[in-house]
Amino acid sequence: MKKMNYQNVKGTQDYLPEAEAIKRKVRQTLESVFIRYGCKPLETPILNYTELLASKYAGGAEILEEMYRLTDRGERDLGLRYDLTIPFAKVVALNPNLRMPFKRYEIGKVFRDGPIKTGRFREFTQCDVDIVGVESQMAEAELMVMAIDAFKELGLDVIIQYNNRNLLTGILDVFNTPKANISKVILTLDKLEKIGLEGVVKELIEIDLPSDTIRLIQQLLLDEDVKYIEYFEQYAKNNDQLNQGILELKELNSYIKFLGMEERCEFNPFLARGLEIYTGTIYEIFLTDKTVKSSIGSGGRYDNAIAGLIGADQKFSTVGISFGLDVIYTAMNIIGKDIVDENSIDFYVIPINASKESFLVARDLRQKGFKVEVEMVNKKVGKAMDRANKESVRQVIIIGEEEVRKNQYKIKNMKTGEEEIVHFLFQKQ
DSSP, X not given: OOOOOOOOOTTOOOOOHHHHHHHXXXXXXXXXXXXXXXXXXXXXXXXXXXXXXXXXXXSOHHHHXXXXXXXXXXXXXXXXXXXSHHHHHHHHHHOTTOOSSEEEEEEEEEEOOOOOBTTBOSEEEEEEEEEESOOSTHHHHHHHHXXXXXXXXXXOOEEEEEEEHHHHHHHHHHTTOOGGGHHHHHHHHTTHHHHHHHHHHHHHHHTTOOHHHHHHHHHHHHOGGGGSGGGGGGGOTTOHHHHHHHHHHHHHHHHHHHTTOTTTEEXXXXXXXXXXXXXXXXXXXXXXXXXXXXXXXXXXXXXXXXXXXXXXXXXOOEEEEEEEHHHHHHHHHHHTOOOOOTTSOSEEEXXXXXXXXXXXXXXXXXXXXXXXXXXXXXXXXXXXXXXXXXXXXXXXXXXXXHHHXXXXXXXXXXXXXOEEEEEOOSSOO
């Protein structure tokens, strides 16, 4: 008989109870922050029609290469969602009576057949918040403040890098970049930190841009003043898109300064966010100590997606932010960040020839809201106590024939060693 392959599918992993408890605590922390900011819960299907996921208003060509495709019995073309954004846009498109502004959060699995590295898998959990119906940069500012609050509660120091696609596209237009190549150039600029200046210039040459365009882009990359938004004003006189990007960035920057977030928010004129969906502000969240190199959150404005799906001229101002639950867990694991496991056992009940009576005590404690486990495989008391110590059980109860006869039991605090007698009616006198 051929032995079955029990290995996990590449890019997936199991989370054993200790790890899963931490993941769930991270999820609960994020969810509590989302709710505090007035976000409403939403759930969308993992399975979607390929036509929806491959829409030109969706992720773009690069992400479609990573999409898992399948067909059902009816030979319909389907795909596993690669993010929570497009399924959310579909919800808004299908429900025109939603009250605006509409602010939602969703936490769920997504799938991408992409490269695997630290904190990046092929099956992973995204935690998204999106706001529809707010044209001003208040929406972006709210999501950025929310992100800072969430990571503060998780005990992680982060920096949010932000930019604007109008600024990026506008400056490339000023430099006479052929419109057909602007998306490719943006994708190349997005790799600046990974491949460096030489690597970027090499790719720009391979794109076959005019030499003057490459020279101007290279000059931009080398200029130290480029880190200031005002730097771009010299190019904006005859380019509406660039001017729009500058205005949006200045508005966002005014919120950042007013709320005292300058130390946590950093303008990065070369941040590109490769996805074609973005139309305005974009941002990525990084650990300040770079323990994990990849971003642990990202997002931006995508005003065209919803209207594009329903084929309407109506504009739906939409901004979103996404946190990767698995990469956050990986970061906390690498750093060694401790999280109190609220699922740990309050009481461990050890029966000695009193299994039914032990269940009775456990049921009574559970009904009072405590987390209780009963020893069910007849471990000797010594071994059971060893287990209690190893698993950081808070309190132990031993129930034997004497406890049943006296209608009482002792609770032993495993940390202090103190004991408390509790009267309990096992049997009528």
